[in-house]
Amino acid sequence: MSSYSVSAANLTTLNKKIENYKTVTHTRLIEAAPEDWLLPKGNYEGWMYSKLKEINSKNVSKLTPVWTYSTNLDSGHEAPAQINNGVMFVSTPYNNVIALNAKTGQLYWRYKHDNPYDLSVMHNTSRGVALWGDKVYVAGLDGTLNALDAATGERLCQSQIGDWSIGAYITSAPTPVKGKILVGPSGGEYGVRGFLEAMDAETCETAWKTYSVPGPGEAGHETWKKEGKRPDAWKYGGGSMWMPGNYDADEDILYWGVGNGSPWLGDQRPGDNLYVASSIAMDPDTGKIKGHYQYHYNDSWDWAAMNAPMLIDGLKDGEKKVKGLVSPQRNGYMYWLERDGKGKIEYLEGKPFVANNAFKSLDPKTGRPTYDYDHVPVTGKRVSYCPSLWGGKNWPYESYNPDTGMMYVPANDNICNSFKGKFQDDVEPASGQFWAGIDIPDLDVYLADQSKGVGQMQAWDVNKREKVWQHDYGKTMNWGPVLSTAGNIVFSAGTNDRMLRAFDAKTGEVLWEFPLNSTAIAPPVAYEVDGKQYIAITAGYGVDPHWTNGVLAAKDKSGEWIADVPEGGVIWVFALPDA
């Protein structure tokens, strides 16, 4: 099967120092050489794309596992394998970091973060590490950001970014930009005021901190009206920045996503509520907000806008070519935006990619939606809406493939929910207690049409702004981040049948599938060592994907919905057999 030898002894050697670790520089992050996978999404533009093509649509049917490694942990594994010069780093639920030889699966070291024994957060996952210099940075569920020696896994310094006891835990991968490590805490369901913080990579000292909800005297503060029962709603208004952002290195501007309003019911915090459910442009040196685009005002659905838009230059807009921002959002609409190079973001077009019954239309000039108030959650009344609170897609990354000019979107259609909003006057915001304004047992999640499925893979031509193909997964949600490659392949997992699939990028034909030990909800990645291409993905079902699957399986009457999906983290690495 392979030309090297792997024995049980060398697979389990602990704390083997990495020799000749290759320093990660600004230039290397911008270049994003295809052998490596240094950033969670592969490049700063957020593409989830690999130039490698040894594995391609002609030979992918021969793809075979070359090694696996158990993380020995349960729950949702959402981190991509990140590869630097043949060294693989995988972060896990509960914040372990595993450093392995990317060719053999041999362990170098394992860092186990010292989360407090009584830590309890809503999402105990991790979406990856930041690689910068000779260090590896991992955030903790306890709100810390930790700098590890890349060669040994030893912790060198630490910064306290959020306080998990008030609900500010961290699941995001930190993002390295020019000697700073950027990360924001979660907490949109706890009444935490969202922010992004930059830490000096050398000293672990705070470089800057920018709130996503503007305070008094700051632009946008007036969108939090001092009306109703909570005139100071902005103080605990949510807007967590819980996903890694993208970066335009030419313009030197960050593009970041901002999450949902807290509590979910917008009538408890009147106004548009900037910068909730927006993409914001920021200065990486100071954290100053330079521009924004809000997808929907006064977010009341937990639809948020936590995923940063992808940066696509030379995007067609009629006869013109523009610097674009393209993004399928959780609200079920696909957005085409233009960036002016100075931080200003302008609307070009928005189109639904799944059914949304709360937006009647989008203003053709601004994209601002007109709401159907029958489907906008409010306090004291049961309201239903589609797509469900998990959205037309959730955090799993879409992919942009410059060879096909297509964007590949992990979508969920036909799923709706209802709940009765409540005013939680018995709970203090940001006290560490659930503060979304609903009772979880009261949440009803259901299919709009029982006879139809939910999960889809959609391929869209980014210039024509049209769907080219769609694959329907049937009775499962799709929580699979997407990788596309120059080999004309789209890789993705995320369905309850545990399959990892390879699609023909142009036609959508399923070329290969392989059942993993558990459903993989982590991003697949491509890398190369000694001239050979590998595909890596970590399986391990958990958190919202597993929970929603249980709810929908319990309701299913067709017998087609798979209820029993095994858990457990395993890193899988695939390659073509040696010739």
Ligand SMILES: O=C(O)c1cc(C(=O)O)c2c(n1)C(=O)C(=O)c1cc(C(=O)O)[nH]c1-2
């Ligand atoms: O508002 C927030 O701060 C926040 C954080 C997170 C998270 O950190 O994982 C999720 C969500 N919201 C959320 O709304 C959501 O649907 C969700 C799914 C997942 C997941 O890991 O599958 N995390 C989160």
Ligand SMILES: [Ca+2]
């Ligand atoms: Ca949320």
